Amino acid sequence: MIESRHTVRGMVCSHCAAIVGEEIGRVPGVTDVRVDIAGETVVVRADRPVAETLIHAAVEEAGYTPGPPPAEPPANPRS
Numbered sequence: 001m002i003e004s005r006h007t008v009r010g011m012v013c014s015h016c017a018a019i020v021g022e023e024i025g026r027v028p029g030v031t032d033v034r035v036d037i038a039g040e041t042v043v044v045r046a047d048r049p050v051a052e053t054l055i056h057a058a059v060e061e062a063g064y065t066p067g068p069p070p071a072e073p074p075a076n077p078r079s
Contacts, residue, residue: 001031002049006042006066008059012035016064023062027054041070 017035024033024044032045044055047054056066 002046003052004044004046004052004055005070006044006052006055006059007040007041007070008035009040009067010063011035011037011040011064019062020059020064022056023058027058039070040067 010016011020014037015036020042021033023033024030024042027046027050029046029048029050030044031047034043036042042055042059044050059066
């Protein structure tokens with residue numbers, strides 16, 4: 001399973017998230033999409049490599065703007 005994170009600008013509600021998730025979910029190879037409205041990020045899981053340009057095209061098709069790659073989440077330090 002391959003996982004990638006992407007920034008999506010302009011999402012403000014659950015309807016926005018659903019539209020973005022639906023469009024990205026149509027990209028061949030994508031198996032799961034998780035949208036974080038507040039963080040303006042999308043986590044995409046795929047069974048094979050998916051070109052970032054395809055993800056961006058799906059975001060634009062949904063009516064939103066792809067942004068620069070999001071910062072990686074901080075690693076969980078072990079106590």
